[in-house]
Amino acid sequence: MSPSRFLLAVLVLAAAVDLASLAAGFDAGHTATKPLLMPLLAFWAVLRRAPRPLVAALLFGWGGDVLLLFDAEPAFLAGMASFAAGHVCYLILFARYGSRYTVPRTRAGLLALGYATALVTTVTLLWSGLPADLRLPVAAYSLLLTAMAYRAAIRLGLFAGLGGALFLLSDTLIATGAADWPQPPRPDFWIMLTYIAAQGLLACGTLGALNARRAPAATYGEMRAA
Known part of the structure:
Protein backbone atom coordinates (compact mmCIF):
# COMPACT_ATOMS: atom_id res chain seq x y z
CA MET A 1 0.00 0.00 0.00
CA SER A 2 1.33 3.42 -0.96
CA PRO A 3 1.84 6.05 1.78
CA SER A 4 -1.00 8.20 0.43
CA ARG A 5 -3.44 5.27 0.44
CA PHE A 6 -2.39 4.25 3.94
CA LEU A 7 -2.89 7.81 5.16
CA LEU A 8 -6.27 7.97 3.46
CA ALA A 9 -7.31 4.75 5.22
CA VAL A 10 -6.24 6.19 8.58
CA LEU A 11 -8.20 9.36 7.83
CA VAL A 12 -11.35 7.41 6.96
CA LEU A 13 -10.99 5.37 10.16
CA ALA A 14 -10.52 8.52 12.29
CA ALA A 15 -13.55 10.15 10.66
CA ALA A 16 -15.66 7.03 11.26
CA VAL A 17 -14.64 6.91 14.93
CA ASP A 18 -15.37 10.62 15.32
CA LEU A 19 -18.83 10.36 13.78
CA ALA A 20 -19.64 7.17 15.70
CA SER A 21 -18.59 8.91 18.92
CA LEU A 22 -20.90 11.82 18.18
CA ALA A 23 -23.78 9.51 17.29
CA ALA A 24 -23.30 7.61 20.56
CA GLY A 25 -22.77 10.72 22.68
CA PHE A 26 -19.22 9.65 23.55
CA ASP A 27 -17.61 13.07 24.00
CA ALA A 28 -14.15 11.73 24.82
CA GLY A 29 -13.96 9.92 21.49
CA HIS A 30 -14.89 13.07 19.60
CA THR A 31 -12.39 15.16 21.57
CA ALA A 32 -9.64 12.66 20.75
CA THR A 33 -10.35 12.21 17.04
CA LYS A 34 -11.53 15.63 15.85
CA PRO A 35 -8.07 17.27 16.06
CA LEU A 36 -6.60 14.46 13.93
CA LEU A 37 -8.82 14.88 10.89
CA MET A 38 -7.53 18.00 9.14
CA PRO A 39 -3.80 17.26 9.74
CA LEU A 40 -4.32 13.81 8.23
CA LEU A 41 -6.15 15.31 5.24
CA ALA A 42 -3.49 18.00 4.84
CA PHE A 43 -0.67 15.44 4.97
CA TRP A 44 -2.49 13.28 2.41
CA ALA A 45 -2.87 16.34 0.18
CA VAL A 46 0.86 17.08 0.48
CA LEU A 47 1.65 13.54 -0.66
CA ARG A 48 -0.62 14.17 -3.67
CA ARG A 49 1.35 17.33 -4.62
CA ALA A 50 -1.26 19.77 -3.34
CA PRO A 51 -0.61 23.50 -3.79
CA ARG A 52 0.28 25.42 -0.65
CA PRO A 53 -2.99 27.40 -0.37
CA LEU A 54 -4.93 24.13 -0.12
CA VAL A 55 -2.67 22.81 2.64
CA ALA A 56 -2.89 26.14 4.46
CA ALA A 57 -6.71 26.13 4.22
CA LEU A 58 -6.87 22.65 5.75
CA LEU A 59 -4.50 23.61 8.57
CA PHE A 60 -6.52 26.72 9.37
CA GLY A 61 -9.53 24.40 9.46
CA TRP A 62 -7.63 22.31 12.02
CA GLY A 63 -7.10 25.45 14.11
CA GLY A 64 -10.81 26.16 14.01
CA ASP A 65 -11.63 22.56 14.91
CA VAL A 66 -9.46 22.66 18.01
CA LEU A 67 -10.72 26.05 19.16
CA LEU A 68 -14.37 25.03 18.81
CA LEU A 69 -13.77 22.16 21.23
CA PHE A 70 -13.79 24.80 23.98
CA ASP A 71 -17.28 25.90 25.01
CA ALA A 72 -16.60 29.61 25.41
CA GLU A 73 -17.42 32.67 23.30
CA PRO A 74 -13.78 33.84 22.90
CA ALA A 75 -12.86 30.38 21.59
CA PHE A 76 -15.86 30.49 19.24
CA LEU A 77 -14.74 33.83 17.81
CA ALA A 78 -11.13 32.68 17.51
CA GLY A 79 -12.27 29.48 15.80
CA MET A 80 -14.40 31.47 13.37
CA ALA A 81 -11.39 33.67 12.61
CA SER A 82 -9.27 30.59 11.90
CA PHE A 83 -11.89 29.21 9.53
CA ALA A 84 -12.14 32.65 7.89
CA ALA A 85 -8.39 32.57 7.24
CA GLY A 86 -8.91 29.15 5.68
CA HIS A 87 -11.57 30.55 3.37
CA VAL A 88 -9.17 33.29 2.29
CA CYS A 89 -6.65 30.57 1.43
CA TYR A 90 -9.32 28.78 -0.60
CA LEU A 91 -10.12 31.98 -2.49
CA ILE A 92 -6.41 32.43 -3.27
CA LEU A 93 -6.30 28.81 -4.39
CA PHE A 94 -9.26 29.24 -6.74
CA ALA A 95 -7.82 32.44 -8.18
CA ARG A 96 -4.41 30.87 -8.88
CA TYR A 97 -5.39 27.39 -9.98
CA GLY A 98 -9.04 27.56 -11.02
CA SER A 99 -10.40 27.78 -14.51
CA ARG A 100 -12.53 30.67 -15.74
CA TYR A 101 -14.54 28.36 -17.98
CA THR A 102 -15.64 25.61 -15.57
CA VAL A 103 -19.24 26.89 -15.48
CA PRO A 104 -21.05 28.69 -18.35
CA ARG A 105 -21.64 32.38 -17.70
CA THR A 106 -25.43 32.10 -17.46
CA ARG A 107 -25.23 29.25 -14.95
CA ALA A 108 -22.59 31.14 -12.96
CA GLY A 109 -24.93 34.13 -12.78
CA LEU A 110 -27.82 31.98 -11.53
CA LEU A 111 -25.52 30.36 -8.98
CA ALA A 112 -24.38 33.79 -7.77
CA LEU A 113 -28.01 34.88 -7.41
CA GLY A 114 -28.85 31.73 -5.46
CA TYR A 115 -25.93 32.11 -3.08
CA ALA A 116 -26.62 35.82 -2.58
CA THR A 117 -30.26 35.07 -1.78
CA ALA A 118 -29.26 32.35 0.67
CA LEU A 119 -26.75 34.67 2.36
CA VAL A 120 -29.17 37.58 2.82
CA THR A 121 -32.02 35.31 3.94
CA THR A 122 -29.93 33.37 6.44
CA VAL A 123 -28.28 36.41 8.03
CA THR A 124 -31.61 38.24 8.23
CA LEU A 125 -33.36 35.32 9.92
CA LEU A 126 -30.50 34.64 12.33
CA TRP A 127 -29.79 38.28 13.24
CA SER A 128 -32.24 38.76 16.11
CA GLY A 129 -31.45 35.39 17.67
CA LEU A 130 -27.68 35.89 17.79
CA PRO A 131 -25.97 37.52 20.78
CA ALA A 132 -25.34 41.17 19.97
CA ASP A 133 -21.55 40.81 19.95
CA LEU A 134 -21.73 37.92 17.48
CA ARG A 135 -23.97 39.51 14.87
CA LEU A 136 -21.40 41.45 12.85
CA PRO A 137 -18.68 38.73 13.05
CA VAL A 138 -21.17 36.08 11.93
CA ALA A 139 -22.43 38.30 9.07
CA ALA A 140 -18.89 39.03 7.87
CA TYR A 141 -17.89 35.38 8.16
CA SER A 142 -21.03 34.31 6.28
CA LEU A 143 -20.17 36.65 3.42
CA LEU A 144 -16.66 35.21 3.17
CA LEU A 145 -17.91 31.62 3.40
CA THR A 146 -20.54 32.21 0.71
CA ALA A 147 -17.92 33.76 -1.59
CA MET A 148 -15.71 30.71 -1.06
CA ALA A 149 -18.56 28.29 -1.83
CA TYR A 150 -19.50 30.19 -4.99
CA ARG A 151 -15.92 30.45 -6.26
CA ALA A 152 -15.31 26.76 -5.59
CA ALA A 153 -18.18 25.88 -7.91
CA ILE A 154 -17.34 28.23 -10.77
CA ARG A 155 -13.55 27.77 -10.72
CA LEU A 156 -12.96 24.10 -9.88
CA GLY A 157 -16.12 22.26 -10.87
CA LEU A 158 -18.61 19.85 -9.36
CA PHE A 159 -16.73 18.18 -6.50
CA ALA A 160 -15.22 21.38 -5.13
CA GLY A 161 -18.56 23.12 -5.62
CA LEU A 162 -20.32 20.44 -3.57
CA GLY A 163 -17.63 20.82 -0.94
CA GLY A 164 -18.25 24.55 -0.72
CA ALA A 165 -22.01 24.04 -0.47
CA LEU A 166 -21.62 21.47 2.32
CA PHE A 167 -19.25 23.79 4.19
CA LEU A 168 -21.95 26.45 4.00
CA LEU A 169 -24.54 23.98 5.29
CA SER A 170 -22.31 22.82 8.15
CA ASP A 171 -21.59 26.34 9.37
CA THR A 172 -25.24 27.32 9.00
CA LEU A 173 -26.09 24.51 11.41
CA ILE A 174 -23.56 25.95 13.87
CA ALA A 175 -25.04 29.44 13.47
CA THR A 176 -28.61 28.22 14.04
CA GLY A 177 -27.41 26.57 17.24
CA ALA A 178 -25.81 29.83 18.39
CA ALA A 179 -29.12 31.57 17.67
CA ASP A 180 -31.03 28.97 19.73
CA TRP A 181 -33.03 27.65 16.79
CA PRO A 182 -34.54 24.15 17.07
CA GLN A 183 -31.88 21.57 16.25
CA PRO A 184 -32.05 18.03 14.81
CA PRO A 185 -31.17 15.13 17.12
CA ARG A 186 -27.39 14.94 17.66
CA PRO A 187 -26.70 18.24 15.84
CA ASP A 188 -22.92 17.89 16.30
CA PHE A 189 -23.05 14.67 14.29
CA TRP A 190 -24.62 16.43 11.30
CA ILE A 191 -22.28 19.39 11.64
CA ALA A 197 -17.41 15.78 3.56
CA ALA A 198 -16.93 19.46 2.65
CA GLN A 199 -13.20 19.54 3.35
CA GLY A 200 -12.69 16.17 1.66
CA LEU A 201 -14.56 17.25 -1.47
CA LEU A 202 -12.70 20.57 -1.62
CA ALA A 203 -9.37 18.76 -1.37
CA CYS A 204 -10.28 16.01 -3.84
CA GLY A 205 -11.92 18.45 -6.23
CA THR A 206 -8.84 20.66 -6.25
CA LEU A 207 -6.42 17.78 -6.78
CA GLY A 208 -8.63 16.20 -9.43
CA ALA A 209 -8.85 19.45 -11.38
CA LEU A 210 -5.10 20.01 -11.18
CA ASN A 211 -4.28 16.43 -12.19
CA ALA A 212 -6.64 16.70 -15.16
CA ARG A 213 -4.69 19.74 -16.35
CA ARG A 214 -1.31 18.12 -15.77
CA ALA A 215 -2.21 15.04 -17.80
CA PRO A 216 -2.28 16.67 -21.29
CA ALA A 217 1.06 18.35 -20.58
CA ALA A 218 2.59 15.04 -19.57
CA THR A 219 1.23 13.38 -22.69
CA TYR A 220 2.67 16.14 -24.86
CA GLY A 221 6.04 15.73 -23.13
CA GLU A 222 5.97 12.01 -23.79
CA MET A 223 5.20 12.65 -27.46
CA ARG A 224 8.14 15.06 -27.74
CA ALA A 225 10.43 12.59 -26.00
CA ALA A 226 9.41 9.88 -28.41
Missing part, protein backbone atom coordinates in the same frame (compact mmCIF):
# COMPACT_ATOMS: atom_id res chain seq x y z
CA MET A 192 -19.21 17.14 11.55
CA LEU A 193 -20.59 14.87 8.81
CA THR A 194 -21.17 17.79 6.45
CA TYR A 195 -17.89 19.46 7.48
CA ILE A 196 -15.73 16.37 6.91
Whole structure:
Protein backbone atom coordinates (compact mmCIF):
# COMPACT_ATOMS: atom_id res chain seq x y z
CA MET A 1 0.00 0.00 0.00
CA SER A 2 1.33 3.42 -0.96
CA PRO A 3 1.84 6.05 1.78
CA SER A 4 -1.00 8.20 0.43
CA ARG A 5 -3.44 5.27 0.44
CA PHE A 6 -2.39 4.25 3.94
CA LEU A 7 -2.89 7.81 5.16
CA LEU A 8 -6.27 7.97 3.46
CA ALA A 9 -7.31 4.75 5.22
CA VAL A 10 -6.24 6.19 8.58
CA LEU A 11 -8.20 9.36 7.83
CA VAL A 12 -11.35 7.41 6.96
CA LEU A 13 -10.99 5.37 10.16
CA ALA A 14 -10.52 8.52 12.29
CA ALA A 15 -13.55 10.15 10.66
CA ALA A 16 -15.66 7.03 11.26
CA VAL A 17 -14.64 6.91 14.93
CA ASP A 18 -15.37 10.62 15.32
CA LEU A 19 -18.83 10.36 13.78
CA ALA A 20 -19.64 7.17 15.70
CA SER A 21 -18.59 8.91 18.92
CA LEU A 22 -20.90 11.82 18.18
CA ALA A 23 -23.78 9.51 17.29
CA ALA A 24 -23.30 7.61 20.56
CA GLY A 25 -22.77 10.72 22.68
CA PHE A 26 -19.22 9.65 23.55
CA ASP A 27 -17.61 13.07 24.00
CA ALA A 28 -14.15 11.73 24.82
CA GLY A 29 -13.96 9.92 21.49
CA HIS A 30 -14.89 13.07 19.60
CA THR A 31 -12.39 15.16 21.57
CA ALA A 32 -9.64 12.66 20.75
CA THR A 33 -10.35 12.21 17.04
CA LYS A 34 -11.53 15.63 15.85
CA PRO A 35 -8.07 17.27 16.06
CA LEU A 36 -6.60 14.46 13.93
CA LEU A 37 -8.82 14.88 10.89
CA MET A 38 -7.53 18.00 9.14
CA PRO A 39 -3.80 17.26 9.74
CA LEU A 40 -4.32 13.81 8.23
CA LEU A 41 -6.15 15.31 5.24
CA ALA A 42 -3.49 18.00 4.84
CA PHE A 43 -0.67 15.44 4.97
CA TRP A 44 -2.49 13.28 2.41
CA ALA A 45 -2.87 16.34 0.18
CA VAL A 46 0.86 17.08 0.48
CA LEU A 47 1.65 13.54 -0.66
CA ARG A 48 -0.62 14.17 -3.67
CA ARG A 49 1.35 17.33 -4.62
CA ALA A 50 -1.26 19.77 -3.34
CA PRO A 51 -0.61 23.50 -3.79
CA ARG A 52 0.28 25.42 -0.65
CA PRO A 53 -2.99 27.40 -0.37
CA LEU A 54 -4.93 24.13 -0.12
CA VAL A 55 -2.67 22.81 2.64
CA ALA A 56 -2.89 26.14 4.46
CA ALA A 57 -6.71 26.13 4.22
CA LEU A 58 -6.87 22.65 5.75
CA LEU A 59 -4.50 23.61 8.57
CA PHE A 60 -6.52 26.72 9.37
CA GLY A 61 -9.53 24.40 9.46
CA TRP A 62 -7.63 22.31 12.02
CA GLY A 63 -7.10 25.45 14.11
CA GLY A 64 -10.81 26.16 14.01
CA ASP A 65 -11.63 22.56 14.91
CA VAL A 66 -9.46 22.66 18.01
CA LEU A 67 -10.72 26.05 19.16
CA LEU A 68 -14.37 25.03 18.81
CA LEU A 69 -13.77 22.16 21.23
CA PHE A 70 -13.79 24.80 23.98
CA ASP A 71 -17.28 25.90 25.01
CA ALA A 72 -16.60 29.61 25.41
CA GLU A 73 -17.42 32.67 23.30
CA PRO A 74 -13.78 33.84 22.90
CA ALA A 75 -12.86 30.38 21.59
CA PHE A 76 -15.86 30.49 19.24
CA LEU A 77 -14.74 33.83 17.81
CA ALA A 78 -11.13 32.68 17.51
CA GLY A 79 -12.27 29.48 15.80
CA MET A 80 -14.40 31.47 13.37
CA ALA A 81 -11.39 33.67 12.61
CA SER A 82 -9.27 30.59 11.90
CA PHE A 83 -11.89 29.21 9.53
CA ALA A 84 -12.14 32.65 7.89
CA ALA A 85 -8.39 32.57 7.24
CA GLY A 86 -8.91 29.15 5.68
CA HIS A 87 -11.57 30.55 3.37
CA VAL A 88 -9.17 33.29 2.29
CA CYS A 89 -6.65 30.57 1.43
CA TYR A 90 -9.32 28.78 -0.60
CA LEU A 91 -10.12 31.98 -2.49
CA ILE A 92 -6.41 32.43 -3.27
CA LEU A 93 -6.30 28.81 -4.39
CA PHE A 94 -9.26 29.24 -6.74
CA ALA A 95 -7.82 32.44 -8.18
CA ARG A 96 -4.41 30.87 -8.88
CA TYR A 97 -5.39 27.39 -9.98
CA GLY A 98 -9.04 27.56 -11.02
CA SER A 99 -10.40 27.78 -14.51
CA ARG A 100 -12.53 30.67 -15.74
CA TYR A 101 -14.54 28.36 -17.98
CA THR A 102 -15.64 25.61 -15.57
CA VAL A 103 -19.24 26.89 -15.48
CA PRO A 104 -21.05 28.69 -18.35
CA ARG A 105 -21.64 32.38 -17.70
CA THR A 106 -25.43 32.10 -17.46
CA ARG A 107 -25.23 29.25 -14.95
CA ALA A 108 -22.59 31.14 -12.96
CA GLY A 109 -24.93 34.13 -12.78
CA LEU A 110 -27.82 31.98 -11.53
CA LEU A 111 -25.52 30.36 -8.98
CA ALA A 112 -24.38 33.79 -7.77
CA LEU A 113 -28.01 34.88 -7.41
CA GLY A 114 -28.85 31.73 -5.46
CA TYR A 115 -25.93 32.11 -3.08
CA ALA A 116 -26.62 35.82 -2.58
CA THR A 117 -30.26 35.07 -1.78
CA ALA A 118 -29.26 32.35 0.67
CA LEU A 119 -26.75 34.67 2.36
CA VAL A 120 -29.17 37.58 2.82
CA THR A 121 -32.02 35.31 3.94
CA THR A 122 -29.93 33.37 6.44
CA VAL A 123 -28.28 36.41 8.03
CA THR A 124 -31.61 38.24 8.23
CA LEU A 125 -33.36 35.32 9.92
CA LEU A 126 -30.50 34.64 12.33
CA TRP A 127 -29.79 38.28 13.24
CA SER A 128 -32.24 38.76 16.11
CA GLY A 129 -31.45 35.39 17.67
CA LEU A 130 -27.68 35.89 17.79
CA PRO A 131 -25.97 37.52 20.78
CA ALA A 132 -25.34 41.17 19.97
CA ASP A 133 -21.55 40.81 19.95
CA LEU A 134 -21.73 37.92 17.48
CA ARG A 135 -23.97 39.51 14.87
CA LEU A 136 -21.40 41.45 12.85
CA PRO A 137 -18.68 38.73 13.05
CA VAL A 138 -21.17 36.08 11.93
CA ALA A 139 -22.43 38.30 9.07
CA ALA A 140 -18.89 39.03 7.87
CA TYR A 141 -17.89 35.38 8.16
CA SER A 142 -21.03 34.31 6.28
CA LEU A 143 -20.17 36.65 3.42
CA LEU A 144 -16.66 35.21 3.17
CA LEU A 145 -17.91 31.62 3.40
CA THR A 146 -20.54 32.21 0.71
CA ALA A 147 -17.92 33.76 -1.59
CA MET A 148 -15.71 30.71 -1.06
CA ALA A 149 -18.56 28.29 -1.83
CA TYR A 150 -19.50 30.19 -4.99
CA ARG A 151 -15.92 30.45 -6.26
CA ALA A 152 -15.31 26.76 -5.59
CA ALA A 153 -18.18 25.88 -7.91
CA ILE A 154 -17.34 28.23 -10.77
CA ARG A 155 -13.55 27.77 -10.72
CA LEU A 156 -12.96 24.10 -9.88
CA GLY A 157 -16.12 22.26 -10.87
CA LEU A 158 -18.61 19.85 -9.36
CA PHE A 159 -16.73 18.18 -6.50
CA ALA A 160 -15.22 21.38 -5.13
CA GLY A 161 -18.56 23.12 -5.62
CA LEU A 162 -20.32 20.44 -3.57
CA GLY A 163 -17.63 20.82 -0.94
CA GLY A 164 -18.25 24.55 -0.72
CA ALA A 165 -22.01 24.04 -0.47
CA LEU A 166 -21.62 21.47 2.32
CA PHE A 167 -19.25 23.79 4.19
CA LEU A 168 -21.95 26.45 4.00
CA LEU A 169 -24.54 23.98 5.29
CA SER A 170 -22.31 22.82 8.15
CA ASP A 171 -21.59 26.34 9.37
CA THR A 172 -25.24 27.32 9.00
CA LEU A 173 -26.09 24.51 11.41
CA ILE A 174 -23.56 25.95 13.87
CA ALA A 175 -25.04 29.44 13.47
CA THR A 176 -28.61 28.22 14.04
CA GLY A 177 -27.41 26.57 17.24
CA ALA A 178 -25.81 29.83 18.39
CA ALA A 179 -29.12 31.57 17.67
CA ASP A 180 -31.03 28.97 19.73
CA TRP A 181 -33.03 27.65 16.79
CA PRO A 182 -34.54 24.15 17.07
CA GLN A 183 -31.88 21.57 16.25
CA PRO A 184 -32.05 18.03 14.81
CA PRO A 185 -31.17 15.13 17.12
CA ARG A 186 -27.39 14.94 17.66
CA PRO A 187 -26.70 18.24 15.84
CA ASP A 188 -22.92 17.89 16.30
CA PHE A 189 -23.05 14.67 14.29
CA TRP A 190 -24.62 16.43 11.30
CA ILE A 191 -22.28 19.39 11.64
CA MET A 192 -19.21 17.14 11.55
CA LEU A 193 -20.59 14.87 8.81
CA THR A 194 -21.17 17.79 6.45
CA TYR A 195 -17.89 19.46 7.48
CA ILE A 196 -15.73 16.37 6.91
CA ALA A 197 -17.41 15.78 3.56
CA ALA A 198 -16.93 19.46 2.65
CA GLN A 199 -13.20 19.54 3.35
CA GLY A 200 -12.69 16.17 1.66
CA LEU A 201 -14.56 17.25 -1.47
CA LEU A 202 -12.70 20.57 -1.62
CA ALA A 203 -9.37 18.76 -1.37
CA CYS A 204 -10.28 16.01 -3.84
CA GLY A 205 -11.92 18.45 -6.23
CA THR A 206 -8.84 20.66 -6.25
CA LEU A 207 -6.42 17.78 -6.78
CA GLY A 208 -8.63 16.20 -9.43
CA ALA A 209 -8.85 19.45 -11.38
CA LEU A 210 -5.10 20.01 -11.18
CA ASN A 211 -4.28 16.43 -12.19
CA ALA A 212 -6.64 16.70 -15.16
CA ARG A 213 -4.69 19.74 -16.35
CA ARG A 214 -1.31 18.12 -15.77
CA ALA A 215 -2.21 15.04 -17.80
CA PRO A 216 -2.28 16.67 -21.29
CA ALA A 217 1.06 18.35 -20.58
CA ALA A 218 2.59 15.04 -19.57
CA THR A 219 1.23 13.38 -22.69
CA TYR A 220 2.67 16.14 -24.86
CA GLY A 221 6.04 15.73 -23.13
CA GLU A 222 5.97 12.01 -23.79
CA MET A 223 5.20 12.65 -27.46
CA ARG A 224 8.14 15.06 -27.74
CA ALA A 225 10.43 12.59 -26.00
CA ALA A 226 9.41 9.88 -28.41
